[in-house]
Amino acid sequence: MALPKPRLDLIIAAPRGFCAGVDRAIQIVELAIDRFGPPVYVRHEIVHNRFVVDRLRGMGAVFVEELDQVPDGRPVVFSAHGVPKVVPAAAEARGLEYVDATCPLVSKVHRQAQRLIEAGRQILFIGHAGHPEVIGTFGQVPEGSMTLVETVEDARTVAIDDPSNLAFLTQTTLSVDDTAEIIATLQDRFPAIRAPKGEDICYATTNRQAAVKTIAPQCDKMLVIGAPNSSNSLRLVEAAERMGVPARLVQRGTEVDWEWLGTPRVLGLTAGASAPEILVRELVDTLAERFEIVEREAEHVPENLTFKLPRALVA
Incomplete structure (x- = not known):
């Protein structure tokens, strides 16, 4: 007879996962593929998430690091992180059609x-x-x-x-x-130093860090879904650890270090701004194979911000 699974109280932070800038950037690549047909080239990862990049690659996106890897006559999308001025200038000089997916923030x-x-x-x-x-x-x-x-x-x-x-x-x-x-x-x-007119750290980064701080005092450990090159995801790990809660970054459920995790009574779970909700559910399902999950989502203020898509793709 199978032994009963240990109970795990799972607190899922909110807000978590995709922000408006990431959602817009992914839509831009999808729309560009629809409009121009594959392949559509993307300079740098559109967002820092392997699952997202692999899905777009399957649709016909080709990810490159430099503009000279883009063949003549094919469109190119610039990533959500933004590019130096010389990059669009070089694209124009070559006559390449490009779409800028830089986050508006x-x-x-x-x-x-x-x-x-x-x-x-x-x-x-x-x-x-x-x-x-x-x-x-x-x-x-x-x-x-x-x-x-x-x-x-x-x-x-x-x-x-x-x-x-x-x-x-x-x-x-x-x-x-x-x-x-x-x-x-x-x-x-430098008392005379001039500050930005508005906060530069984006709303999504601030909100996700605040959500971690809200649930951390209740947690024994925390998992953060995100890529190792995702700045905002790494900051979520740091936010938990600052509050004395051991935390680990995982890209998806298959990466959980079970020896490190052990059998916590209460586990916190969140996702960086580049991580889709499907990976949150995948991780919950993975945990459920070993634990009897009692899941709840932390209370939060909904995020309703959206950004307009480039006119060239929606006209």
Whole structure:
């Protein structure tokens, strides 16, 4: 006779998963395939999620890292993370038809950077070196006009020529807590530093981190569904661990480390902004093979934001 499964109280964070910018970017690739026919080339992963990328690849998307990998005469989509100005310029020079799937909240940061440079200000950009969003934002302004600040220590030591003519911007997918500490350090050093008119860290990143903080005190451990190169997903792991809750990032149910998980009484579950809900349900089903699941979703304020699609694809 089979032994009874141990009970597991599963608290699923909300909001979680896809944000409006990710949903828009995926729709753009789907619509481009419908309009132009396959193959449609996509520069960089459209969003950082292997499941999503593989599904779009099956529909006819071809993912490349550089524009010179796109054959003449085929359309190309730029990823949600944004691209340097030179990329669309190069596409135009080659006569390539392109669709820009940059998240509108990232585009907002791009416009702020351009206006600040036009006003003659030096910019300190808070973000992670090498992230596509950071590369894209730096590519909006002349080289040397923006300086990357990754840590509080960077904020304490960064050299500034004219502290009276300084501004800061941030990557949209950062840790709210870490960024607040870096900003406080910069404002303490440079009282005249100009802040963005609105919060640069996007609503989805902020909301998902807040949701983790809400359920973490009730949890023994937490699983976060997301890709290892997804900044916002990694920040969710950090948010749980800051509250003393051991947390792991998994891309899907097959990656659960059962030895690490053990038999917690209460498990928290969330998903980064690039992870579809189907992967949440897959993980719940995987857990149900070993546990008697008692599932509940945390209370939350619904997210209703949507972004318009490019006119060229919906006309």
